[in-house]
Amino acid sequence: DTGVSQNPRHKITKRGQNVTFRCDPISEHNRLYWYRQTLGQGPEFLTYFQNEAQLEKSRLLSDRFSAERPKGSFSTLEIQRTEQGDSAMYLCASSRPQGTEAFFGQGTRLTVV
Amino acid sequence: AQSVTQPDIHITVSEGASLELRCNYSYGATPYLFWYVQSPGQGLQLLLKYFSGDTLVQGIKGFEAEFKRSQSSFNLRKPSVHWSDAAEYFCAAQNNAGNMLTFGGGTRLMVKP
Numbered sequence: 001d002t003g004v005s006q007n008p009r010h011k012i013t014k015r016g017q018n019v020t021f022r023c024d025p026i027s028e029h030n031r032l033y034w035y036r037q038t039l040g041q042g043p044e045f046l047t048y049f050q051n052e053a054q055l056e057k058s059r060l061l062s063d064r065f066s067a068e069r070p071k072g073s074f075s076t077l078e079i080q081r082t083e084q085g086d087s088a089m090y091l092c093a094s095s096r097p098q099g100t101e102a103f104f105g106q107g108t109r110l111t112v113v
Numbered sequence: 114a115q116s117v118t119q120p121d122i123h124i125t126v127s128e129g130a131s132l133e134l135r136c137n138y139s140y141g142a143t144p145y146l147f148w149y150v151q152s153p154g155q156g157l158q159l160l161l162k163y164f165s166g167d168t169l170v171q172g173i174k175g176f177e178a179e180f181k182r183s184q185s186s187f188n189l190r191k192p193s194v195h196w197s198d199a200a201e202y203f204c205a206a207q208n209n210a211g212n213m214l215t216f217g218g219g220t221r222l223m224v225k226p
Contacts (some may be wrong), residue, residue, distance in 0.1 A: 031212075
């Protein structure tokens with residue numbers, strides 16, 4: 001399977017703990033995106049990478065959130081000192097250099113208790 | 114501000130009936146437009162996209178959508194709904210730079226036998 005892969009699929013954590021999610025994009029895609037989706041809502045843009053450069057960040061991405069894409073391949077999204085409001089589905093997507101069609105992974109569902 | 118509106122939160126149709134899901138966008142210029150489908154607990158699958166040209170676009174699973182510039186709309190249609198079409202449907206718009214998608218709130222489709 002050469003689709004976008006996200007791990008873990010589910011994560012339950014206690015409030016105040018740190019969590020990290022991983023996204024492996026489709027191999028020839030140089031653009032990578034993170035979105036957050038809360039229950040009953042559409043996905044909201046968090047951040048975007050072109051190769052290893054993080055080019056845009058939403059105001060939704062507070063100081064507790066950090067994303068990296070160290071070698072322009074996989075990406076990680078870390079949330080520090082989690083809060084109950086961080087409970088959501090975190091979606092990763094990737095796209096080709098010249099194309100604009102984004103392919104999404106299955107998502108990581110985070111529950112903060 | 115850029116926005117995408119899906120006026121119908123829930124729609125129920127009988128199996129075999131026709132379907133139309135509404136989508137309106139508000140952008141400075143004509144954006145790229147997409148329809149995605151999401152099954153419970155899953156990521157997003159692209160149904161179809163509009164970049165330019167023919168305003169009636171065909172997608173997968175028998176879906177089509179029509180771009181109407183005068184109405185700022187991009188409605189999704191299917192002539193005959195199948196029970197397996199029950200899911201959440203998201204309309205999305207993207208600026209020409211291709212660096213983020215703006216999603217509508219989604220329409221949950223239920224199919225009656």
